[in-house]
Amino acid sequence: MTESWFGQRRRRQLQRFLQKGKLTILCLFLTIIVLRGNLGAGKFGTPETDIEEIRETFSFYRKRVEPRRVLEEAETIKNDDASASGNNYATFDINKMFVDEEGDDIKPDPNKPYSLGPKISDWDEQRGDWLKRNPNFSNFIGPDKPRVLLVTGSAPKPCENPVGDHYLLKSIKNKIDYCRLHGIELFYNMALLDAEMAGFWAKLPLIRKLLLSHPEVEFLWWMDSDAMFTDMAYEVPWERYKDRNFVMHGWNEMVYDEKNWIGLNTGSFLLRNCQWSLDILDAWAPMGPKGKVRDEAGKVLTSALKGRPVFEADDQSAMVYLLVTEKDKWAEKVYLENHYYLHGYWGILVDKYEEMMENYHPGLGDHRWPLVTHFVGCKPCGKFGDYPVERCLKQMDRAFNFGDNQILQMYGFTHKSLASRRVKRTRNETSNPLEVKDDLGLLHPAFKAVKVSSS
Amino acid sequence: MGQESFTAQKRGGGAAATLPTTNGGRPARSVSSLLPRGRQIHKTFNNIKITILCGFVTILVLRGTIGLGNLVSSESDAVNQHLIEETNRVLDEIRSDKDPDDLDNPSEPEYNPNVTYTLGPKITNWDQERKSWLDRNPDFPNYVNGKARILLVTGSPPNPCDNSIGDHYLLKAIKNKIDYCRLHGIEIVYNMAHLDKELAGYWAKLPLIRRLMLSHPEVEWIWWMDSDALFTDMVFEVPLKKYDGYNMVIHGYPDLLFDQKSWIAVNTGSFLFRNCQWSLDLLDVWAPMGPKGPVRDEAGRVLTANLKGRPAFEADDQSALIYLFISQRNVWMDKVFVENSYFLHGYWAGLVDRYEEMIEKYHPGLGDERWPFVTHFVGCKPCGSYGDYPVEKCLRSMERAFNFADNQVLKLYGFRHRGLVSTKIKRIRNETVTPLEFVDQLDIRHSEQGSSGSQS
Numbered sequence: 001m002t003e004s005w006f007g008q009r010r011r012r013q014l015q016r017f018l019q020k021g022k023l024t025i026l027c028l029f030l031t032i033i034v035l036r037g038n039l040g041a042g043k044f045g046t047p048e049t050d051i052e053e054i055r056e057t058f059s060f061y062r063k064r065v066e067p068r069r070v071l072e073e074a075e076t077i078k079n080d081d082a083s084a085s086g087n088n089y090a091t092f093d094i095n096k097m098f099v100d101e102e103g104d105d106i107k108p109d110p111n112k113p114y115s116l117g118p119k120i121s122d123w124d125e126q127r128g129d130w131l132k133r134n135p136n137f138s139n140f141i142g143p144d145k146p147r148v149l150l151v152t153g154s155a156p157k158p159c160e161n162p163v164g165d166h167y168l169l170k171s172i173k174n175k176i177d178y179c180r181l182h183g184i185e186l187f188y189n190m191a192l193l194d195a196e197m198a199g200f201w202a203k204l205p206l207i208r209k210l211l212l213s214h215p216e217v218e219f220l221w222w223m224d225s226d227a228m229f230t231d232m233a234y235e236v237p238w239e240r241y242k243d244r245n246f247v248m249h250g251w252n253e254m255v256y257d258e259k260n261w262i263g264l265n266t267g268s269f270l271l272r273n274c275q276w277s278l279d280i281l282d283a284w285a286p287m288g289p290k291g292k293v294r295d296e297a298g299k300v301l302t303s304a305l306k307g308r309p310v311f312e313a314d315d316q317s318a319m320v321y322l323l324v325t326e327k328d329k330w331a332e333k334v335y336l337e338n339h340y341y342l343h344g345y346w347g348i349l350v351d352k353y354e355e356m357m358e359n360y361h362p363g364l365g366d367h368r369w370p371l372v373t374h375f376v377g378c379k380p381c382g383k384f385g386d387y388p389v390e391r392c393l394k395q396m397d398r399a400f401n402f403g404d405n406q407i408l409q410m411y412g413f414t415h416k417s418l419a420s421r422r423v424k425r426t427r428n429e430t431s432n433p434l435e436v437k438d439d440l441g442l443l444h445p446a447f448k449a450v451k452v453s454s455s
Numbered sequence: 456m457g458q459e460s461f462t463a464q465k466r467g468g469g470a471a472a473t474l475p476t477t478n479g480g481r482p483a484r485s486v487s488s489l490l491p492r493g494r495q496i497h498k499t500f501n502n503i504k505i506t507i508l509c510g511f512v513t514i515l516v517l518r519g520t521i522g523l524g525n526l527v528s529s530e531s532d533a534v535n536q537h538l539i540e541e542t543n544r545v546l547d548e549i550r551s552d553k554d555p556d557d558l559d560n561p562s563e564p565e566y567n568p569n570v571t572y573t574l575g576p577k578i579t580n581w582d583q584e585r586k587s588w589l590d591r592n593p594d595f596p597n598y599v600n601g602k603a604r605i606l607l608v609t610g611s612p613p614n615p616c617d618n619s620i621g622d623h624y625l626l627k628a629i630k631n632k633i634d635y636c637r638l639h640g641i642e643i644v645y646n647m648a649h650l651d652k653e654l655a656g657y658w659a660k661l662p663l664i665r666r667l668m669l670s671h672p673e674v675e676w677i678w679w680m681d682s683d684a685l686f687t688d689m690v691f692e693v694p695l696k697k698y699d700g701y702n703m704v705i706h707g708y709p710d711l712l713f714d715q716k717s718w719i720a721v722n723t724g725s726f727l728f729r730n731c732q733w734s735l736d737l738l739d740v741w742a743p744m745g746p747k748g749p750v751r752d753e754a755g756r757v758l759t760a761n762l763k764g765r766p767a768f769e770a771d772d773q774s775a776l777i778y779l780f781i782s783q784r785n786v787w788m789d790k791v792f793v794e795n796s797y798f799l800h801g802y803w804a805g806l807v808d809r810y811e812e813m814i815e816k817y818h819p820g821l822g823d824e825r826w827p828f829v830t831h832f833v834g835c836k837p838c839g840s841y842g843d844y845p846v847e848k849c850l851r852s853m854e855r856a857f858n859f860a861d862n863q864v865l866k867l868y869g870f871r872h873r874g875l876v877s878t879k880i881k882r883i884r885n886e887t888v889t890p891l892e893f894v895d896q897l898d899i900r901h902s903e904q905g906s907s908g909s910q911s
Binding site: 023033034088090097102118126127134137157159161163164166168169170173176180188191193210212213215388411413423430432444449 | 509644669840890
């Protein structure tokens with residue numbers, strides 16, 4: 001009897017052991033699943049990959065799932081024979097082609113404060129001497145017309161958005177046209193001069209470098225790649241700025257009184273080539289260096305400026321902050337222009353183009369016919385913009401055509417409509433072409449005339 | 456899900472283990488009958504609780520990691536999916552050739568083959584007209600600072616390329632041209648409009664050139680350049696003095712042209728036209744093979760029959776010009792300079808691999824095979840879907856040519872690319888407090904000022 005009792009007890013123990021064992025195994029299993037879900041398990045994969053495999057096994061069509069990327073194309077795989085031979089541009093991944101030899105530059109000393117370059121204190125004298133020695137490279141190309149260099153640029157790699165490069169191309173064509181009409185030189189930058197000042201800050205080292213390398217340039221006009229000229233006939237009133245060194249679009253009240261972060265816009269501005277400009281660039285730069293400096297500066301700016309969201313320091317907010325905090329030093333030579341659209345926010349302008357064409361004419365530059373339409377926030381080259389893609393791209397087409405019509409009318413053409421790429425004739429060919437004057441007088445405008453004694 | 460049921464099974468299995476005996480050899484008295492009924496229920500209840508709890512935890516964990524598809528799809532995924540579809544629709548619409556105005560004007564008037572195509576009404580006194588205009592407008596002279604006024608004309612189609620890589624290289628090519636033209640005081644016209652529906656494609660340059668000549672009498676030379684041609688010698692300048700007695704400058708080889716009648720004897724991807732009556736006449740005689748449709752196809756057959764090595768396809772402007780030169784030699788050739796002492800057009804295949812050698816041995820300013828003036832990527836067609844050459848070779852070569860030229864521009868600023876296929880740059884000269892000494896040395900405009908200096 002003891003034997004059977006012992007056996008019973010044994011069995012009971014065994015049962016209990018099995019029970020507990022099952023519980024333990026169950027909990028262990030759950031733990032493994034949770035950990036695998038959170039950390040992944042290397043080649044054993046994650047639950048996401050499991051799902052992928054299950055989907056692929058069971059689904060008929062292969063689809064590439066892109067959960068977070070908004071502006072990337074979801075391509076269907078083409079079963080082309082030609083792709084095998086390598087002549088097909090669609091299947092080529094260009095980012096594999098770029099190779100950076102010769103290593104990285106020496107990392108700058110993190111303890112030293114950032115500087116754009118060695119301090120120059122006598123730039124006005126150096127430049128003045130140079131101009132005297134080089135009379136052929138005068139800084140004025142006409143009695144009231146300074147030599148201007150328009151600077152713009154974009155990244156050297158292809159855009160992530162498949163049509164981004166096309167809009168960059170249209171934008172540069174637009175600038176080429178304006179600059180040709182107005183005798184302005186153009187510099188398109190595709191080089192990142194300083195890796196620390198990347199993004200919107202990249203213009204600072206570039207501007208400094210260009211000012212110092214081109215003493216013949218009187219005014220440097222920075223313009224963002226997403227800004228387009230929409231008034232081809234408007235000439236900037238250079239005389240107005242003869243005592244000023246820095247012209248931006250903005251409002252004095254919004255900057256100095258309200259401290260509003262969009263009180264001015266650094267997407268399109270004029271900077272004179274002089275010592276003062278070098279000094280303001282040096283004062284502007286410290287918030288720029290990527291990383292901790294920029295993030296910390298961003299916090300300072302958000303707390304100091306009205307309406308600024310939380311993000312890293314940008315050049316525009318930094319300029320507002322600089323003007324507000326060091327008003328006595330800089331404000332005298334800064335002109336915040338708002339009588340014409342040196343920068344025109346696209347949101348309030350693009351729907352009115354037809355109305356403008358009906359009621360007004362080019363040459364006004366202001367709300368009736370804006371000089372510049374600036375597509376802030378659209379970011380056509382990147383993946384994410386702040387506005388719906390369709391609105392941005394379609395409106396950029398309209399703005400481009402609006403400006404292009406003024407160029408085409410010189411030659412007797414116009415776009416069929418603001419949304420159309422096709423052109424139609426507005427006047428027939430004639431056998432006396434020189435008697436025909438274009439309506440806007442842009443073929444041979446006064447601001448392009450050269451001094452009579454040219455040789 | 457499988458794991459769920461597995462768990463339930465496991466649980467069920469586990470539960471079963473606590474229920475009455477699994478062991479067949481046991482006596483009839485089961486474990487459960489040892490326990491009072493209440494305890495039994497209590498135990499079952501506990502088991503069920505544990506089952507439910509574990510099942511719940513499993514569901515949560517699985518939902519968190521995998522998601523359950525359409526059972527409980529998260530809102531942001533749906534929104535993103537919608538955005539992607541919407542974006543793709545917009546992009547497809549932009550890239551297609553559809554135009555909102557196609558609905559208004561469904562068909563242009565059909566081309567009438569009985570009427571000979573003309574670029575415009577015949578002008579016969581352009582030289583006099585132009586001269587008197589220049590006299591009346593002294594502030595728009597045709598010679599500025601001793602140099603003839605040149606207008607560089609290039610262009611591309613108004614719609615996006617079939618592939619975004621194409622647009623990117625169009626952008627780089629125009630930057631390259633902007634750089635060269637800034638250094639040499641040349642103006643640029645970038646055309647993106649089809650001025651004449653019939654002369655589309657490579658023929659589109661003809662009405663454009665004519666239109667620009669007539670609208671800009673102050674321009675002395677019109678320089679057409681293809682969008683796939685890049686400047687690779689930023690210092691070299693076209694020696695216009697050499698062409699005083701000529702009206703057209705085109706790269707080619709006279710023996711290939713007249714002896715062999717080869718269809719690639721000259722290249723119309725980069726050539727200069729003087730703004731004069733002769734040029735207008737040549738354009739008028741050149742145009743008739745261009746109009747799209749039966750005319751162009753028929754002309755193509757004539758050209759293939761008469762020119763050596765030409766494949767069978769519709770008439771192109773280059774073959775048509777060669778045919779014109781050969782068949783009307785006496786009329787035109789005394790004013791055409793067939794240039795080959797420098798690469799006004801340089802076929803890319805023989806040049807791009809030698810850039811490193813050139814950098815080592817030679818210097819910019821030569822313009823010839825030692826340092827080519829222009830590298831022209833014929834046949835690559837990055838704006839289309841397929842080229843005549845392998846894509847990798849074409850794009851790598853275009854990148855190399857672009858960087859080769861860009862290095863010459865960046866030199867003034869103290870930078871250089873990190874290799875000919877790199878988009879990154881490195882410093883080759885430290886910043887200094889006296890930047891102007893380098894400007895005097897390195898600015899291309901200053902060095903050429905010294906060497907030229909001839910008056911008009």
